[in-house]
Amino acid sequence: MLRFVVRRLLLLVPVLAGLVVLLFAWLRALPGDPARALLGQRATPESIAQVNAAYGFDQPLPVQFLTYVGRLLRGDLGSSSASGEPVLDSFLSRFPATIELSVAALLFAVVLGIPLGYAAARRAGGALDTLMVGGSLLGVTIPVFFLAYLLKIVFSQWLPWLPTSGRQDPRIDATHVTGFYVLDGILTREWDASWDAVVHLVLPGIALGTIPLAIIVRITRASVLEVLGEDHVRTARAKGLPRALISRRHVLRNALLPVVTTIGLQTGLLFSGAVLTESVFAFNGIGSYLFQAISQLDYAVLQGFILFIALTYALVNLVVDLLYGVIDPRVRLS
Amino acid sequence: MTQISEALEPATPTAPDPDAVGSGGLWHSAWRRLRRNPTAIAGAVIVLAFLLVALFAPLIAPGQPGVPLPDSGVTPSSVPGPSPGHPLGLDSPGTDLLTQLVFGARQSLLIGVVSTALGLAGGAVLGVLAGGVGGWVDTVVMRLVDILLSIPSLLLAVSVAAVLGQRPISVMIAIAAAQVPIFARLLRGSMLAQRGSDYVLAVHSLGVRRRTVVMSHLLPNSLGPVIVQATLTLATAIIEVAALSYLGLGASNPSTAEWGRMLVNAQSRLATDPHLAIWPGACIAVTALGFTLLGEALREALDPKGRK
Numbered sequence: 001m002l003r004f005v006v007r008r009l010l011l012l013v014p015v016l017a018g019l020v021v022l023l024f025a026w027l028r029a030l031p032g033d034p035a036r037a038l039l040g041q042r043a044t045p046e047s048i049a050q051v052n053a054a055y056g057f058d059q060p061l062p063v064q065f066l067t068y069v070g071r072l073l074r075g076d077l078g079s080s081s082a083s084g085e086p087v088l089d090s091f092l093s094r095f096p097a098t099i100e101l102s103v104a105a106l107l108f109a110v111v112l113g114i115p116l117g118y119a120a121a122r123r124a125g126g127a128l129d130t131l132m133v134g135g136s137l138l139g140v141t142i143p144v145f146f147l148a149y150l151l152k153i154v155f156s157q158w159l160p161w162l163p164t165s166g167r168q169d170p171r172i173d174a175t176h177v178t179g180f181y182v183l184d185g186i187l188t189r190e191w192d193a194s195w196d197a198v199v200h201l202v203l204p205g206i207a208l209g210t211i212p213l214a215i216i217v218r219i220t221r222a223s224v225l226e227v228l229g230e231d232h233v234r235t236a237r238a239k240g241l242p243r244a245l246i247s248r249r250h251v252l253r254n255a256l257l258p259v260v261t262t263i264g265l266q267t268g269l270l271f272s273g274a275v276l277t278e279s280v281f282a283f284n285g286i287g288s289y290l291f292q293a294i295s296q297l298d299y300a301v302l303q304g305f306i307l308f309i310a311l312t313y314a315l316v317n318l319v320v321d322l323l324y325g326v327i328d329p330r331v332r333l334s
Numbered sequence: 335m336t337q338i339s340e341a342l343e344p345a346t347p348t349a350p351d352p353d354a355v356g357s358g359g360l361w362h363s364a365w366r367r368l369r370r371n372p373t374a375i376a377g378a379v380i381v382l383a384f385l386l387v388a389l390f391a392p393l394i395a396p397g398q399p400g401v402p403l404p405d406s407g408v409t410p411s412s413v414p415g416p417s418p419g420h421p422l423g424l425d426s427p428g429t430d431l432l433t434q435l436v437f438g439a440r441q442s443l444l445i446g447v448v449s450t451a452l453g454l455a456g457g458a459v460l461g462v463l464a465g466g467v468g469g470w471v472d473t474v475v476m477r478l479v480d481i482l483l484s485i486p487s488l489l490l491a492v493s494v495a496a497v498l499g500q501r502p503i504s505v506m507i508a509i510a511a512a513q514v515p516i517f518a519r520l521l522r523g524s525m526l527a528q529r530g531s532d533y534v535l536a537v538h539s540l541g542v543r544r545r546t547v548v549m550s551h552l553l554p555n556s557l558g559p560v561i562v563q564a565t566l567t568l569a570t571a572i573i574e575v576a577a578l579s580y581l582g583l584g585a586s587n588p589s590t591a592e593w594g595r596m597l598v599n600a601q602s603r604l605a606t607d608p609h610l611a612i613w614p615g616a617c618i619a620v621t622a623l624g625f626t627l628l629g630e631a632l633r634e635a636l637d638p639k640g641r642k
């Protein structure tokens with residue numbers, strides 16, 4: 001187990017190294033001039049030279065590359081050219097918001113998706129099944145931000161029950177310990193603050209969770225259908241085992257493996273959706289940070305963001321592979 | 335987002351189809367089963383309808399796209415509703431909403447098709463190199479593909495579009511870039527699966543050159559899953575075009591009507607005029623749905639499990 005984890009972490013090194021080289025080459029191959037992008041069109045030659053010297057853009061490319069890699073190895077992702085803030089600090093201060101949102105979306109998708117997919121498979125061909133299959137197709141093809149708009153329209157105009165922007169009501173004077181607002185409220189026993197943060201998560205969570213929900217319903221349905229047709233289920237039935245027991249031990253347990261894989265894949269993809277969802281709901285996470293970085297052509301942030309997400313994505317997939325072994329003892333980690 | 339379609343499970347096993355047994359080749363029987371599949375027909379109808387609208391946009395649309403009407407009557411608080419000559423009313427810059435929607439179909443389908451074609455071409459080159467040549471070429475290409483796959487596709491598209499600037503062609507390249515690794519991997523896997531089969535061994539033993547084996551035997555027989563993926567990718571490409579527009583990275587020429595941009599323009603009026611967002615959003619969702627239905631049906635039709 002430990003050997004497996006270490007080997008997987010070591011395998012990450014060449015992938016990330018490749019990504020670093022690719023990103024560096026990519027940015028240098030651009031026609032643009034970073035100093036000019038920073039200073040604007042009316043910059044004097046002197047100020048451009050100054051910026052070039054300050055950021056090391058006047059050095060030969062190999063030197064620039066080594067400096068860049070040296071910084072990366074020390075955990076320095078550079079500074080935003082728009083705000084001057086260190087990129088890593090900005091990510092770390094905003095990441096809790098995105099994690100909260102992703103967890104909310106996943107909870108919505110998993111808690112609803114597995115039972116729905118299971119129910120659809122049990123009555124395959126029935127009305128519920130048809131509804132689920134159709135609904136999940138629609139769920140995959142509806143653009144995230146359009147769904148976010150729809151939710152915003154419905155809940156700001158017609159049914160004003162839920163907040164449609166922000167992470168917490170600004171009137172609540174909450175203490176922040178970890179940056180996870182829901183958790184902060186629990187830690188400081190400010191239950192109101194915690195509840196308010198939860199309520200703010202509902203709509204963005206649904207918007208972001210709909211695609212994973214649709215996919216989880218489909219995978220669960222297909223997987224359960226396949227297991228239901230297997231011999232060991234028939235044997236269990238023939239033995240006269242109670243239905244509930246068969247469902248839990250023989251069907252669900254075996255059907256969950258592909259579902260877990262899918263959940264892992266979706267976790268990585270949530271970051272893409274989060275960029276769009278966060279900006280519709282003014283949810284201050286890394287997604288809305290990237291949104292700003294794009295509009296300001298902030299290369300340091302873009303570059304740091306991609307590395308950061310790729311690393312997170314790889315780690316999530318590692319956890320998924322570890323979970324395999326827990327759920328299905330037949331899977332030996334090697 | 336492109337990975338979404340990839341993540342969908344293969345079609346559930348369907349009942350054996352008596353017609354399929356022993357009749358014609360793979361494509362022939364696939365076509366037969368497609369024609370009988372309601373999913374395929376629904377998808378085809380939707381796709382065809384939007385294609386026709388896109389082709390004949392100037393004949394269908396009541397006006398010119400991207401031209402705000404001089405006496406539009408758009409105020410900061412409201413837009414004019416339906417009126418004779420403007421069946422859906424006007425949008426916030428003061429252009430005819432129906433015209434924008436109709437010409438938007440052109441833009442979305444064009445960008446979607448071109449970017450998928452580019453992604454397919456790029457992926458095919460890499461896939462053939464990896465699966466056909468093998469050896470160290472395979473290793474190098476697949477490591478590159480792994481790296482590209484380690485970035486969520488929308489973010490990859492975002493970085494490419496941000497770098498290339500706001501032109502329609504850069505949006506197409508950006509979306510294609512995100513698809514290349516998926517097609518490459520699919521084609522390689524499919525070719526490797528073919529490589530061990532008897533007919534390939536037979537061709538080899540006849541002394542046919544490797545290049546010919548790869549290009550005229552392995553490649554054509556590996557295309558099934560690639561075509562399915564391309565259909566599904568069209569759906570995600572259309573959504574991604576809108577997403578890039580939404581992020582401020584779309585084609586910047588304001589005189590081209592584009593659904594994603596219409597959604598962005600509608601954002602500030604969500605509270606008062608939700609229909610401005612609902613129409614283009616529904617167009618994106620329905621077009622994407624059409625391609626997805628068609629792709630799913632194709633997958634089912636080409637699935638060996640369903641054929642036997």
